[in-house]
Amino acid sequence: MIPGKLLGPGGVGITRRSVAKQAPRFLLLAVGAYLFLLTSVCLWERIFFDCLSREVGALGSPLAGKLIVVDPGHGGPDPGVVRGGVREKDITLAVAQRLSHFLRQAGAEVVMTREKDRDLADPDLWDMKERKRQDLxxxxxxxxxxxxxxxxxLHVNSFEEADEYGAQTFYQAGSEESRRLAEAIQQELQFLLGNTERLPKAGDYLVGRLARMPAVVVEIGFLTHxxxxRLxxxxxxxxxxAFAVYAGLAxxxxxxR
Structure with missing residues (x-):
């Protein structure tokens, strides 16, 4: 090989200087390809979201006029589960915003307990145990x-071992309506997500004890899996x-009731 020269196709010599001159062009092509891919992904998501919205409109009559409170778990100083910089509070807010959109498209009135990164506790309450209770x-x-x-x-689950996975609903033991709601949502999670075989689970929860309406906690997946x-x-x-939870409500x- 001649020093300072590369052999191109057919043995044609390509100088290192000519390669250097082509570098900006290669960089421009790479950036262009990246932007094209990013735009394609965003467009696909928009089409996917719009299709779901139209389906909501067709299915939404049972929810028309209903008042639904959507609660994105955690927030503010309470991040919830954190793994590799991924925070539960960010995921629950993102899903809650999508769920609220579907519900409003269906004619429901929606109130979110938080619409940004905050909680509902007093700002000067620093005892985290007391703060969480007040917030709930x-x-x-x-x-x-x-x-x-x-x-x-809405919450995200976690476990010591990384093999646990799957969305699951929880309801207050003894509450028949909450059980029915949990079963309806779980059925749609199983059908639409196709990656969970978990069943609704009864328990004793502060939210369930205090609620005067059907109340369900939805653990939408395991951040430890x-x-x-990634999903x-x-x-x-x-x-x-979000659509699966909406479909369960419908x-x-x-x-x-």
Whole structure:
């Protein structure tokens, strides 16, 4: 090989200087390809979201006029589960915003307990245990005060071992309506996500004890599971989860309270 010269196709010599001159062009092509890919992904998500919105309009009559309180779990100084810089509070807010959009498209009135990175506790309350309790009490108190038809609290699950995965609903033991709501949402999560076989689970929860309406906690996946962690950060998957929760609500109200 001649020093300072590269052999191109057919043995044609290409000088290092000519390669250097082509570098800006290669960089421009690379940037162009990246922007094209980014635009394509965004466009696909928009089309996906619009299609779901049209489907909401067709299915939404059972929710017309219903008041739904959507509660994105955690917020402010409470990030919830954190793995590799990914925070539960950010994911729950993103899904809650999508869910609220679907519900409003269906004719429901929606109140979110938070619409940004904050909680409902007093700013000067620094004891985190007390702060979390006050925050939860105020979230459900808001729903009670508004006489909401349903209360949905969105969370992300975690486990010590990384093999646990799947969205799951939780309801207050002894509350028949909450059980029915949890079952309706779980059925849609199983059908639309196709990656969970979990069943609704009864328990004793502060939110459930205080709620005067059907109330469900939806753990939308495990941040400790590598694949589910990736999915939970995907805007298209967040829309899919939100639509599944919406469909469960529509099923619940279609069956009659």
């Amino acid at each position: 009490e105020r979230r459900i108190a808001l729903a009670n005060r508004l006489r909401a038809d349903a209360f949905l609290s 590598p694949e589910e962690k 939970l950060q995907d805007p298209a998957y967040q829309s899919k989860v 099923r619940f109200f279609a069956q009659g």
